[in-house]
Amino acid sequence: xxxxxxxxxxxxxxxxxxxxxxxxxxxxxxxxxxxxxxxxxxxxxxxxxxxxxxxxxxxxxxxxxxxxxxxxxxxxxxxxxxxxxxxxxxxxxxxxxxxxxxxxxxxxxxxxxxxxxxxxxxxxxxxxxxxxxxxxxxxxxxxxxxxxxxxxxxxxxxxxxxxxxxxxxxxxxxxxxxxxxxxxxxxxxxxxxxxxxxxxxxxxxxxxxxxxxxxxxxxxxxxxxxxxxxxxxxxxxxxxxxxxxxxxxxxxxxxxxxxxxxxxxxxxxxxxxxxxxxxxxxxxxxxxxxxxxxxxxxxxxxxxxxxxxxxxxxxxxxxxxxxxxxxxxxxxxxxxxxxxxxxxxxxxxxxxxxxxxxxxxx
Numbered sequence: 001x002x003x004x005x006x007x008x009x010x011x012x013x014x015x016x017x018x019x020x021x022x023x024x025x026x027x028x029x030x031x032x033x034x035x036x037x038x039x040x041x042x043x044x045x046x047x048x049x050x051x052x053x054x055x056x057x058x059x060x061x062x063x064x065x066x067x068x069x070x071x072x073x074x075x076x077x078x079x080x081x082x083x084x085x086x087x088x089x090x091x092x093x094x095x096x097x098x099x100x101x102x103x104x105x106x107x108x109x110x111x112x113x114x115x116x117x118x119x120x121x122x123x124x125x126x127x128x129x130x131x132x133x134x135x136x137x138x139x140x141x142x143x144x145x146x147x148x149x150x151x152x153x154x155x156x157x158x159x160x161x162x163x164x165x166x167x168x169x170x171x172x173x174x175x176x177x178x179x180x181x182x183x184x185x186x187x188x189x190x191x192x193x194x195x196x197x198x199x200x201x202x203x204x205x206x207x208x209x210x211x212x213x214x215x216x217x218x219x220x221x222x223x224x225x226x227x228x229x230x231x232x233x234x235x236x237x238x239x240x241x242x243x244x245x246x247x248x249x250x251x252x253x254x255x256x257x258x259x260x261x262x263x264x265x266x267x268x269x270x271x272x273x274x275x276x277x278x279x280x281x282x283x284x285x286x287x288x289x290x291x292x293x294x295x296x297x298x299x300x301x302x303x304x305x306x307x308x309x310x311x312x313x314x315x316x317x318x319x320x321x322x323x324x325x326x327x328x329x330x331x332x333x334x335x336x337x338x339x340x341x342x343x344x345x346x347x348x349x350x351x352x353x354x355x356x357x358x359x360x361x362x
Contacts, residue, residue: 022221025090026214026241030249033086037253041078045257045264048072053120071262074116076270079250080109083277086246095239096151100144101280102243107140108189108276112268127268137186137272144280145181149174156232161286163293163358166230184288185279191298192275193268194305194325199260201327201341205348206274207251209294212352213281214244219359220285229359232286240281247277260338294355297348301325 049072084102091098115128152158158177159169172180196202219225221238251274257263266274275298282291292299308324322332330340 022218022238022241026218026245028245029086029090029242030245032089033082033246033249034253036082036085037078037250038256040082041075041253041257041264044075044078045072048074048264051121071265073120073265074113074267074269075254075257075264076109076266076268076273077113079247079254079266079270080106080273082250082253083243083246086249087243090246091242092239095236097236097284098239098243100147101240101277101284104140104144104185104280105273105277108137109269109273111136111140112193112270112272116267116269137189137276138182141182141185141276142178144185145178145283148181148284149177152177153235154233157234157286159232159286160288161232163287163290163355164361169232180288181283184283184291185276187302188279188282188291188295188298189272189275191295191302192278193271195298195301195327196266196271197325198327198331198337198341199262200255200258201344202271202274203251203255203258203266204341204345205295205297206278207248207255208345208348208352209278209291210244210247210251210274210281212294212356213278213285213287213291214241214248215356216285216287216290216359217241217244217281220287231359234285237285240284243277244281247274260341290355290358293358294348294352296351297344301327304329 053072053074084106087098087102093099111128111133115133119127149158152174155171156169158172158174160172160180162168162170192202192206195205216231217237217240219229219231220234221236221240223233225231226233254264254266254270258266278291278295282288302325304321304326305324308319308321311318311320321329323329327340327344331337335343
């Protein structure tokens, strides 16, 4: 019923040329995804509970997490569904960037779904093998990278843009662009996945970063704003504001159920897909470095794991952090879970505002 109403509303608004306004459609996509998530979230949680698709908790983790065992997981599938519906209802379906971003998001989501399904339903602790996960995620990321590289219409679309400077950009060429795009998409995907360890920790920063990237997409696709702000013009990129709006709305709807104490967890199906989506949008709007800034939380979480593993091997068993990723270090240091989450949200908010400031500080 709700979906039929949204379809009717979309057709009705087309008559009044509302589809000429990207900002309005971005808001409508966000509200659509939010409403669908809040409406169908309880039903999905009940289905996951009946199917006994529950989270397993590591024995070596914080003892406070043992109570989370059995909580429904793979709830990230709900985010993907509502984001796809919100985007398909309100975006220009003739826009190639919309399809590339949706394709990467759903592709990474499918990999995460198989991994989660094997771990939770088939009780296989290894899930999808590391090799298979690497191959499939690489396939999706490289396909998008090659398509975007050879579909570039201006030299600026193949340059690495340095924020805070109007005229500093490094030409990458097609090969350099493909390599950079691959690492941004895959790296962001796994960074968000590593961050997803506490109730609400990964989803709210993802919402904030997605919202900011929506602004960058709108500016990059607008000839006047792009020229005034010194941002590379990427014709058609403005439509990604609708996708980012849907992602923000779907994420907020999921947070309703994922807030402490969580009724459902995202799982790899959500975390891998959301990270890949953020990376893809950042690449298209030529803001990879800004993504690195705004997603500083994801970067810190990933670096904490890398440093911990390398130092552990180099030192013969010693550790820098009490436990990695970084959020567990603070938990074991005495912070409550909610304190870690909210403080990390505050840090992300400041980083996102700093990233947005690069639009004018040039």
